[in-house]
Amino acid sequence: MIVLGLTGSIGMGKSTAAAVLRRLGVPLYDADAEIHRMLGPRGAAVAAVGKAFPGVGGADGGIDRRALGQRVFGRPEELRRLERILHPRVRAVERRWVARARARHERLVVLDIPLLFETDRIDRIDGVIVVSAPRRLQRERVMRRAGMSPQRFAAILDAQLPDREKRQRADFVVHTALSRAAAARELAAIVRRVKSGGWRRSRRLRRLRGRTACAKS
Numbered sequence: 001m002i003v004l005g006l007t008g009s010i011g012m013g014k015s016t017a018a019a020v021l022r023r024l025g026v027p028l029y030d031a032d033a034e035i036h037r038m039l040g041p042r043g044a045a046v047a048a049v050g051k052a053f054p055g056v057g058g059a060d061g062g063i064d065r066r067a068l069g070q071r072v073f074g075r076p077e078e079l080r081r082l083e084r085i086l087h088p089r090v091r092a093v094e095r096r097w098v099a100r101a102r103a104r105h106e107r108l109v110v111l112d113i114p115l116l117f118e119t120d121r122i123d124r125i126d127g128v129i130v131v132s133a134p135r136r137l138q139r140e141r142v143m144r145r146a147g148m149s150p151q152r153f154a155a156i157l158d159a160q161l162p163d164r165e166k167r168q169r170a171d172f173v174v175h176t177a178l179s180r181a182a183a184a185r186e187l188a189a190i191v192r193r194v195k196s197g198g199w200r201r202s203r204r205l206r207r208l209r210g211r212t213a214c215a216k217s
Contacts, residue, residue, distance in 0.1 A: 002108045002194050002201070003098065003124065004171075007116035008131035009163050010156050011142035013176030013183065017131045018112045020184045024191050027109045029097045034090050039063040048085045053078075074155060087119065098124070107195050117161045117169060126201040129190065130170035132163055133177045171199075 006021070006028075008014040021028050038045035041061040050057050053071050058064040072078040094111065101109045111125060122128070133141075142153050167173050172190045176183045193199050 001102050001106055002126050002199075004108065004110045004194070005116045005122065005125040005128045006110050006112045006131070007114060007128065007166065009138065009160050009166065010153075011138040012131045012133050012163070013141075013174075014112070014114065014131045016176065016180060017129070017174055017183060017187060018110075020180075020187045021110050021191070024188060026191060027101050027106055029094055029109070029111045031090055031094065031111070031113045034093050035086060036065075038086065038089060039065055039068070045086055045089055049082065052081060052085060073152075083119075094124075108191065115160070117166060118159070127171035127194075127199070128169060129172045129174060129187075130163075130166045131174045131176055131183075132167055133175065135163075137177055138163075 006014060006018060008017075018028055018030065035045075037043055039049065039062055040046075043062055046057075046061070046063055049063050049068065053068060056064050056068045056071060058067075068082070072082050098109065098111075110129070113119075116122065116125075116128065139153065142148055142156075143150075172186075174183050174186045174190075
């Protein structure tokens, strides 16, 4: 079974790409959606997050994600504390999801992980799809979002690996600037190539894993 990671900087069109892959019949694990469930009513991380960040509980019994965001945004130590709570739980769910897909003898699955490179998640994937668009278009898309400001956009970009570097590390780059239809065609071609056996597991990714392992040692 081939496991591809799907990633891309904010505003690049990753959510649209994920929807296309689902329509193509590719099983897709959504890390962000899992975090939302964990922070929702009766979520698996509610108790731990509420204890670590008093006052962020929501009226519905889950975590008020806006309040939590205000507590950690621009505070690296607080953000790392939150990640230490969430990441092990999300990865455990991901491992079980991949195991079930493998038991079904799926040929291809995709892990939708926004901070794939930033959180060193490359150890469990065979290759990477990066969605990309010109900086001007990225900014236009992001600034249309509710509650976004130039300062917040800049801070988010500072926390993410630059698009140029993501493209350099990618096995497949999907361009989202022209149209959704064009991006969908690129994704369909990737799926056909991987499922047909016309693509081998990423040598580039193996080299990157080696560099990451050396940096941690």
